[in-house]
Amino acid sequence: MTHIYAIGNQKGGVGKTTTAVSLGAYLAHRQKQVLLVDMDPQANATSSLGFDKYTVYPSVYNVLIDGSEKAGAFSLSDCIRHTSIQGLDLVPSAPELAGAEVELVPASERENRLRQAISTVLMQYDIILIDCPPSLGLLTVNAVTAADGIIIPVQCEYLPLEGLGALIRTIDLVRERLNPRLEITGLLMTMYDPRTNLAQQVVDEVRRHFPDKVFRTIIPRNVRLSEAPSFGQTILTYDPQSRGALAYQMLADELIQREQAL
Amino acid sequence: MTHIYAIGNQKGGVGKTTTAVSLGAYLAHRQKQVLLVDMDPQANATSSLGFDKYTVYPSVYNVLIDGSEKAGAFSLSDCIRHTSIQGLDLVPSAPELAGAEVELVPASERENRLRQAISTVLMQYDIILIDCPPSLGLLTVNAVTAADGIIIPVQCEYLPLEGLGALIRTIDLVRERLNPRLEITGLLMTMYDPRTNLAQQVVDEVRRHFPDKVFRTIIPRNVRLSEAPSFGQTILTYDPQSRGALAYQMLADELIQREQAL
Ligand SMILES: Nc1ncnc2c1ncn2[C@@H]1O[C@H](COP(=O)(O)OP(=O)(O)OP(=O)(O)O)[C@@H](O)[C@H]1O
Ligand SMILES: Nc1ncnc2c1ncn2[C@@H]1O[C@H](COP(=O)(O)OP(=O)(O)OP(=O)(O)O)[C@@H](O)[C@H]1O
Ligand SMILES: [Mg+2]
Numbered sequence A, B: 001m002t003h004i005y006a007i008g009n010q011k012g013g014v015g016k017t018t019t020a021v022s023l024g025a026y027l028a029h030r031q032k033q034v035l036l037v038d039m040d041p042q043a044n045a046t047s048s049l050g051f052d053k054y055t056v057y058p059s060v061y062n063v064l065i066d067g068s069e070k071a072g073a074f075s076l077s078d079c080i081r082h083t084s085i086q087g088l089d090l091v092p093s094a095p096e097l098a099g100a101e102v103e104l105v106p107a108s109e110r111e112n113r114l115r116q117a118i119s120t121v122l123m124q125y126d127i128i129l130i131d132c133p134p135s136l137g138l139l140t141v142n143a144v145t146a147a148d149g150i151i152i153p154v155q156c157e158y159l160p161l162e163g164l165g166a167l168i169r170t171i172d173l174v175r176e177r178l179n180p181r182l183e184i185t186g187l188l189m190t191m192y193d194p195r196t197n198l199a200q201q202v203v204d205e206v207r208r209h210f211p212d213k214v215f216r217t218i219i220p221r222n223v224r225l226s227e228a229p230s231f232g233q234t235i236l237t238y239d240p241q242s243r244g245a246l247a248y249q250m251l252a253d254e255l256i257q258r259e260q261a262l
């Protein structure tokens, strides 16, 4: 049974890409077959895994825009690349994805394009992770329409807390109209800095609003996580003993446990 | 002569809103008449200044969607609110702005809507700041089409550095097709943490790529900046002695000096 998770939050800079890449690496490390789909035109997940977003072709853009009906259209498996991590594959993004939201306005099935594409490769993977851009537009809607669950990174600060209401409402709308199986897999507290009171206050607030929905694992603020992408490496190979690496390892184990309990 | 600055960068969480609100407060503190336009559907600038984005009406959304041709349409001055800071006014945002990108696809003059709206209030202000969402879509295009210059916050980390190329290309395109006077006012280094080597490496890299375009003022990482919005206050009233406050005060002075030199 393949599990598909979107990693999303319209608030910018909360750790979506860092979570998608690091969690993907540790799930592969635990012998899961993992596919990471980069649905962000910034293509940060693509470059964090060592690929050049300006030259990679085809990318997820080609699959979304062509759709399955055009002759000679690319399938999702045409885009799949192996990464330096055994068991972690990538569907890369590219800058032209930025135009997809407007280009797809007149298209049929525009919210279901990614779900249809993913269904052609589903059996090859245990887990599929989808990195989302910082918006609630069509790319994020495609991601949560394709997914079984959404993992919501929440930076331990005030402004990221504020936007959760709009995100939950969008998730509810997608569940009603496009994807009845969509659930909130969990909220993941990120960039936790024990030296500030604010961080603990935010964690307590989120736990109060979303009882039973917050991952036990908390990701600390750890500079090694922000250094790894500049080497095109995940934290698993860049600094496996760092606090950031150990936290994402714990998160992978917690997610696997949750899946087994289902 | 009114100066209009867009504060933009499609990378999420780099300090766009914090800069718009803090810089706006210190420019007003220096006796400038300042208008802050919130062009982000997250409406973080609106809430950082103590307004409720769910009840504020009309908002910038109504001005953009109605345009000037509809009877009974709202003008920009219908939306202007005074804030708790003397000399700082706000045009608030609201969540329905998220739909504007798609709603404006068939509209005429869709990139010029904000420029046309701002031209009706120009004479009342010395400086107009526009807070942008984390994307290069129609809302950001409207902002840079209305502006004389763009201030680009760059977080002192690797991933934010990566996206600068795409942003510069978009600015060049807008200058060619929509707004010939658009220039890069400056790149502002934010969340500088002297304890990490990465921060200084990023600053050096940005200075090398963009000589003469990087503000001398560097904004340090300072938790007081992230606490202020939870009280609906700017750093000017929340903690004027903090390192974050002093840095934004210096930035306001540097910007005023640059304007006088023009
Ligand atoms: N736990 C952490 N500790 C320290 N730095 C982190 C951590 N997680 C992420 N970062 C850094 O913070 C910045 C923002 O993280 P990231 O890019 O993963 O967020 P995002 O939500 O994907 O952003 P966007 O909204 O632009 O897609 C990056 O420079 C990243 O390297
Ligand atoms: N210099 C700073 N030191 C510490 N925290 C900061 C600093 N500047 C901003 N922050 C905090 O970092 C987070 C991101 O900042 P902010 O929301 O201003 O970025 P943004 O670029 O506007 O994000 P978005 O892309 O979502 O619009 C916020 O929680 C903010 O309070
Ligand atoms: Mg990202």
Ligand SMILES: [Mg+2]
Binding pocket: B016, B017, B018, B040, B044, B132, B133
């Ligand atoms: Mg913002």
